[in-house]
Amino acid sequence: MSIVHIDSADDPRVADYTHLTDVHLRKLREPSEGLYIAESSRVLRRALAAGHRPRSFFLAEKWLEGLADVLAAHPEVPAFVGSPGLLEEITGFHLHRGAMAAMHRPAPVPVEELLAGARRVAILEDIVDHTNVGAIFRSAAALGIDAVLVTPRCGDPLYRRSIRVSMGTVFQVPWARLPEGGWPEGIDELRDLGFVVAAMELTDDAVDLDELGARGLDRLALVLGTEGAGILPETLDAVDLAVKIPMRGGVDSLNVAAASAVAFWELRPR
Secondary structure, eight states: OEEEEOOOTTOGGGGGGTTTTOHHHHHHHHHHHTEEEEESHHHHHHHHHTTOOEEEEEEEGGGTGGGHHHHHHOTTSEEEEEOHHHHHHHHSSOOOSSOEEEEEOOOOOOHHHHHTTOSEEEEEOSOOOHHHHHHHHHHHHHTTOOEEEEOTTSOOTTSHHHHHHTTTGGGTSOEEEOOTTOTTTHHHHHHHTTOEEEEEOOOTTOEEHHHHHHTOOSSEEEEEOBTTTBSOHHHHHHSSEEEEOOOOTTOOOOOHHHHHHHHHHHTSOO
């Protein structure tokens, strides 16, 4: 095992872990530098099981025993070990979920490859809250979504909060980010591949979710809109139909993550 004891927050070898609480900075740094952070022993194990490659590990000494098998399996990867106070100084928060790891981002999957053979696709349109992104991925993994597309302005599925909320299921659902200018123009491509494209939105002509589910569509792509504003007007103009969840008690809508779980279940292939 390549255990490296650190004693300074200024050690350049742990630069991957600095300022983890600065969301804006990390959103810029991580994709451009080809990394993401796997937070907690469970999450990093799921990342490794998915075939992702570690750049380094980062943990307090008390977690060494619990991660000994992982470290032994990757003897070429440095494991930076420090006191809890020093680790907190570096990251900006107290580590209480075991180890962390800086991971190499996997190569992007071409959209055409992602959609080949898929029957149920979720499209995350400009969803910016990383908690919602992670929760949607968890529901997608549990409820039979074959692939996820995220629009250019959508939050990063590999941001550490998204990963943590998804419980690492973001590693098992194939996904791709659409290119700039690729949305909503990409709806035509989906339609050419045989998908019916539906947007979850409260419009006057929206069909009830159970009615759409009863149609037994072979290939369906479901668009989930951004928090607050919902689906973009130009997207609504381009999709095949809008769909809504019938509501009671004077409630007009659900949080997008909760709505996704209801929709994924009801629209699963029969």
